[in-house]
Amino acid sequence: MVLNNIEKLIEKYNKAETTLQEEAQLKAYFKSDNVAAHFEHYKPMFQYFSQSKQEQYTKDVPLNTKKTKLYQWISVAAVAVLMLGLVVPTFIGPTEQEKQEALMVYNQTMEALSLVSIGMNEGKQQLNSLALVSDNLNQGMEEAGRLSEFSKTTNKIFKIK
Amino acid sequence: MKQTDFVSLVMPFKDKVFRLAKRLLVSREEAEDATQEILLKLWKNNKKIEDYKNVEAFSMTITKNFCLDRLKSKQAQNLKIVHSNYTDNNASLQKQVEAKDSVDWVSKIMEDLPEQQKIIVQLRDIEEYDFAEIAKMLDMNETAIRVNLSRARKTIREKLTNTHQYGIK
Numbered sequence: 001m002v003l004n005n006i007e008k009l010i011e012k013y014n015k016a017e018t019t020l021q022e023e024a025q026l027k028a029y030f031k032s033d034n035v036a037a038h039f040e041h042y043k044p045m046f047q048y049f050s051q052s053k054q055e056q057y058t059k060d061v062p063l064n065t066k067k068t069k070l071y072q073w074i075s076v077a078a079v080a081v082l083m084l085g086l087v088v089p090t091f092i093g094p095t096e097q098e099k100q101e102a103l104m105v106y107n108q109t110m111e112a113l114s115l116v117s118i119g120m121n122e123g124k125q126q127l128n129s130l131a132l133v134s135d136n137l138n139q140g141m142e143e144a145g146r147l148s149e150f151s152k153t154t155n156k157i158f159k160i161k
Numbered sequence: 162m163k164q165t166d167f168v169s170l171v172m173p174f175k176d177k178v179f180r181l182a183k184r185l186l187v188s189r190e191e192a193e194d195a196t197q198e199i200l201l202k203l204w205k206n207n208k209k210i211e212d213y214k215n216v217e218a219f220s221m222t223i224t225k226n227f228c229l230d231r232l233k234s235k236q237a238q239n240l241k242i243v244h245s246n247y248t249d250n251n252a253s254l255q256k257q258v259e260a261k262d263s264v265d266w267v268s269k270i271m272e273d274l275p276e277q278q279k280i281i282v283q284l285r286d287i288e289e290y291d292f293a294e295i296a297k298m299l300d301m302n303e304t305a306i307r308v309n310l311s312r313a314r315k316t317i318r319e320k321l322t323n324t325h326q327y328g329i330k
Contacts, residue, residue, distance in 0.1 A: 015311050017304075020289055020291055024289075041318070043265045044263035048266050053289075055179070057175050057179035059193050059196070061200045061201065063204050
């Protein structure tokens with residue numbers, strides 16, 4: 001009677017037409033010790049099915065995600081600052097016209113400065129002639145020194161007398 | 162959604178995710194990594210999760226897709242095909258100890274099945290979902306699932322019969 005029933009169930013099972021309840025019935029039957037000999041080869045299959053349902057996932061899953069989020073935003077901020085540094089000068093910096101004006105002002109001042117330097121060079125030349133005069137003066141002073149030596153010796157002579 | 166809410170939502174089916182991942186990826190370490198990544202994915206989308214009607218079915222779909230991607234990707238080259246992570250929980254009876262060898266055979270036979278059939282057998286025979294749920298998870302119609310399932314069962318049955326009678330006939 002039971003065997004007959006199981007036989008029918010197995011037939012249905014092989015066609016994948018059993019319901020979950022019927023499959024549970026089959027599993028229970030093959031778990032027991034008195035399995036008919038011609039069904040013996042089904043036993044490991046059903047045993048394996050109920051066995052592998054026991055397996056469990058034991059690892060822990062780290063679920064803290066808040067910290068990593070903050071770190072992500074730091075890199076974004078760094079990139080934003082960098083981009084600002086690169087982009088802002090080109091927008092806010094001087095325009096072409098301003099640059100030209102600045103160049104003109106620079107050239108004008110350079111011209112004025114070069115005029116001043118020409119004047120300075122002229123003054124320097126005059127200074128050169130002054131230096132010549134002072135040279136002559138020094139020569140004269142040396143000769144005057146010699147004269148004073150001479151007068152000293154003459155004085156000595158006079159004292160001796 | 163707070164962390165505790167999420168954990169209590171995920172707890173009931175995280176083992177199922179793991180077992181499906183292990184069915185597809187074979188190695189225990191790979192399956193653990195996959196499960197962790199899937200759970201983290203769910204956690205990252207925890208605001209959207211509340212809108213889903215069936216988080217479990219959704220997670221199983223993610224798991225299936227994730228594992229199939231894994232198998233396709235280059236990382237799969239490093240997959241360990243050889244593994245030794247069975248624990249026989251039901252070995253209380255003498256007969257079951259004897260049968261352990263054939264139980265191992267079943268898992269080896271299942272490794273040789275096409276991925277689609279692997280998933281379906283896993284969901285139906287091990288996790289015991291009904292056909293409507295499986296159809297939703299895999300985005301297939303129920304007839305196709307039945308056909309695949311009966312083919313898979315037939316393959317397992319035939320190979321088991323062969324090994325069972327090996328040396329007798």
